[in-house]
Amino acid sequence: MTYDCPIREGARLRPHAEALRFAGQTWTFRALDEEVTRWTEALAARGVDQGQRVALLSTSHPAVTFLFWALGRLGAIFAPLNARLTPAELMPLLEDVEPRLTLALGTLRDRLPEAVVLESVPDGVTASSVPERTWDADTARVILFTSGTTGRSKGVVLTEGAFRASCRASAANLGAHPAPRWLGTLPLFHVGGLAMLTRTAYEGGCLLLHERFDADAVNRAIDTEGASHASFVATTLERVLDARQDRRLPATFQCALIGGGPVPTALLTRARAAGLLALQTYGLTEACSQVTTERPGEADGRTAGPPLPGLEVRIVGTDGETLGEGQEGDVEVRGPTLMARYWRQREATRDAFHDGWLRTRDVGVLDAKGRLTLLSRRTDLIVRGGENLYPAEIEAVLANHPAVLESAVVGVPDSHWGELPVAFVVLRPGHALPDDLDAWCRQSLARFKVPTRFVAIETLPRNAMSKVERPVLRKHARSHPPYQPGS
Structure with a gap:
């Protein structure tokens, strides 16, 4: 034709x-x-x-x-x-x-x-x-x-x-x-x-x-x-x-x-x-x-x-x-x-x-x-103690928090667990980093899926196609002062 x-x-x-x-x-x-x-x-x-x-x-x-x-x-x-x-x-x-x-x-x-x-x-x-x-x-x-x-x-x-x-x-x-x-x-x-x-x-x-x-x-x-x-x-x-x-x-x-x-x-x-x-x-x-x-x-x-x-x-x-x-x-x-x-x-x-x-x-x-239901890119998968963690699942829970505008979850190396999830969150105007994000996530996620740390960030780094640059966030998470390998 x-x-x-x-x-x-x-x-x-x-x-x-x-x-x-x-x-x-x-x-x-x-x-x-x-x-x-x-x-x-x-x-x-x-x-x-x-x-x-x-x-x-x-x-x-x-x-x-x-x-x-x-x-x-x-x-x-x-x-x-x-x-x-x-x-x-x-x-x-x-x-x-x-x-x-x-x-x-x-x-x-x-x-x-x-x-x-x-x-x-x-x-x-x-x-x-x-x-x-x-x-x-x-x-x-x-x-x-x-x-x-x-x-x-x-x-x-x-x-x-x-x-x-x-x-x-x-x-x-x-x-x-x-x-x-x-x-x-x-x-x-x-x-x-x-x-x-x-x-x-x-x-x-x-x-x-x-x-x-x-x-x-x-x-x-x-x-x-x-x-x-x-x-x-x-x-x-x-x-x-x-x-x-x-x-x-x-x-x-x-x-x-x-x-x-x-x-x-x-x-x-x-x-x-x-x-x-x-x-x-x-x-x-x-x-x-x-x-x-x-x-x-x-x-x-x-x-x-x-x-x-x-x-x-x-x-x-x-x-x-x-x-x-x-x-x-x-x-x-x-x-x-x-x-x-x-x-x-x-x-x-x-x-x-x-x-x-x-x-x-x-x-x-x-x-x-x-x-x-899309869970993650294969390359974004986080493996914690043999359990698969999907960033999209965690980000979907964070998206419903009234203080969170958007978020990205990445895995960082850990000598005991293999990887641990860290959440970077962009906050809505007028909001400080909430103290209840951990509790908020635990209402909807199994304990092992809950991020070990929440980091406030002004904007998420994105590439020219507006996709989140997770390698940049992983590097940030590894060098962020509160992070200690094996914690």
Whole structure:
């Protein structure tokens, strides 16, 4: 089966429907198609052709949308780079991708001085006919680099088929919507941001693109721009509710997908009281965003939900045998949303797959309804006296303490127990480190799971993909004055 560019299809079927909005500017499908055509001609004039890569350093900007669809029409591959990376971090990625063309948003070009300014790409190009290509399910569309928290960053190759399957699976879970209006607050160098960009195009909807997250701007989009869907993490969801002072959301807003870790029960209750349906979700770049998501009619905030329609999730033991409900083990995923491969890393690709199942390197458990609870990354597992401790389980308990904004739990070496858990907590404004955190945890956790120490920290260290840098916290925990090995 072959596919045409959805922007071109939209221009033919719904030319006057709004397709993109950014900072007060709007583009209908017809206007967006004209812009993409102009960019396609400009890229072709610069020698970009099928199978070649174009690297980009940019925050979210309308030009990124034009570029993405134009590259598709040429059969070229989009390689967005994380806009938070330093020049030293960017160089190895560029060497790996070997782009035909490197672009950078004007405000970021100082980090890539040799790059062409993104906004200037179509300038001065004379209109000409360009042979445009159709796609099939195996057509490579993007290379997205993982955060590299467990070693060298790997380029995840995602295909047109993966993006379309992800769209179908999410839509089947959320229910039919004639023209979804997704709030695009996730960066377009992130799989979540690209998921919103592609879904709105496939479904004839509109991407409400924001350069960065701003709670007031989000609320304006919800209240006055008809936003129907959004993706948040717990902290951004709370900021949205704080900024609107818990005013009820309009009926036009359908739901928000919540990722990034445990969500406090009180926050979910608060969201529901404001008319905001928050659905917890689990996903990863290698599976083109979502894998599991709560069902809208069954959401209780206790799990990350069951697999999306068309996807499968299983839990396996260290011997590779499938485990039953309630048994903790490695999470594996199978379905049409999976990556094609890691870019130029055959060994890593072979290691990632097992009989068609993707090894996620995450640890979790399925309940009787097939709903997933994520416990930890395999590399984050803490082993205390032979017992497995999962940071996510402990962090979920801490998240419900009224003084705790967020937390991260790491293991530190101990001569007697092997490892001991230490909790780093970011406190809410106006709160000191509570004396009752130990007692709070003991209400919900077995004694051996309770952190041996609680350390207040202003902010959690995060990498360029906003993931907590646990090695930094482990080093901090080992050098922190109260810590004595064997205590």
